[in-house]
Amino acid sequence: MNRKNILKIFKLILMIAVIIICIGIIIYLLPVMKNLSTTEGQEAFKNQVASSGLVGMLSLFGLQLAQIFLIIIPGEPIEILAGMCYGAFLGTIFILISAFIISTIIFLLVRKFGRKFVCEFCDEARVSKIENSKLFQNPKKIEMIMLILFLIPGTPKDLLVYIAGLLPIKPLRFILISTFGRIPSVISSTLAGANIAVGDWKMGVVLYGIVILIAIIVIFLYQKFDKEGTAQEALKTIK
Numbered sequence: 001m002n003r004k005n006i007l008k009i010f011k012l013i014l015m016i017a018v019i020i021i022c023i024g025i026i027i028y029l030l031p032v033m034k035n036l037s038t039t040e041g042q043e044a045f046k047n048q049v050a051s052s053g054l055v056g057m058l059s060l061f062g063l064q065l066a067q068i069f070l071i072i073i074p075g076e077p078i079e080i081l082a083g084m085c086y087g088a089f090l091g092t093i094f095i096l097i098s099a100f101i102i103s104t105i106i107f108l109l110v111r112k113f114g115r116k117f118v119c120e121f122c123d124e125a126r127v128s129k130i131e132n133s134k135l136f137q138n139p140k141k142i143e144m145i146m147l148i149l150f151l152i153p154g155t156p157k158d159l160l161v162y163i164a165g166l167l168p169i170k171p172l173r174f175i176l177i178s179t180f181g182r183i184p185s186v187i188s189s190t191l192a193g194a195n196i197a198v199g200d201w202k203m204g205v206v207l208y209g210i211v212i213l214i215a216i217i218v219i220f221l222y223q224k225f226d227k228e229g230t231a232q233e234a235l236k237t238i239k
Contacts, residue, residue: 017066021059049085056085057094064098068106068158069121075158076189083193091190092183099186100179103161107175110165118162126238130163133237139168145234146174150181152216156238157182188212 049056063078082091110118118127130136135145146169149155157178164174191207 015066015070017062021062024059060085060094061098064095065102068099068102068161076185079186079189080193080196083190084197085193087197088187088190088194091193092186095186095190096179096182099182100175103178104171104175106161107165107171110162111171115166118166122159122162126159127163127166130237131166135233135237136163136167142167142169143173143177146177147181149234149238150178151184159238184212184214 052059060078060082063081064075067075067078079091079095082095085091086094115127115131136142146160146164149160150157161178164178188207188210192205195203195207
């Protein structure tokens, strides 16, 4: 069996696993999630999560693994779920450690198997566009570009994890950037999840919006003083 068929089978198995895990989590938590507006419901939810132990953590890690590998799955719902289960602080730590592990694995796989591996998971036209960009091939600018893109809400961060292995960036530096650059987005999601878990849905939405707004303001200020238009060019390239 060739590598292409192996990857197709791997993606299929991963997708099936995600569906099974999602269904399992819904069945497991739905009965107590319905009563999160009450103190008794909140306590029941915490007890349910605590009783899941290592199995619960592995399930959540499995979802994030699939989310980054398959790209098409949005990361925010998983981050919100982490906040609901483990609180804003521990939920953020959990997501960041998971992202660090998964990004490292993908980066090393790309460095080993090259462009063909990337194109198995990503659109080849987008890969070529980024790979052939002078901006992304500039060793002096690539780290700052990656940091900016990871900080901007809504950018295809998981696509960047794959592409990075083809670009002139040092492995450790990229992995650190791809991990800590997620912090604004992850914190906003886990804060929202933590508030939802105590029945405060409105505050969860507000906190999510505030953190995203701060990130947008920071990026706007950078773009304003970025006379070379590096950020705008990078955003156009990855679209």
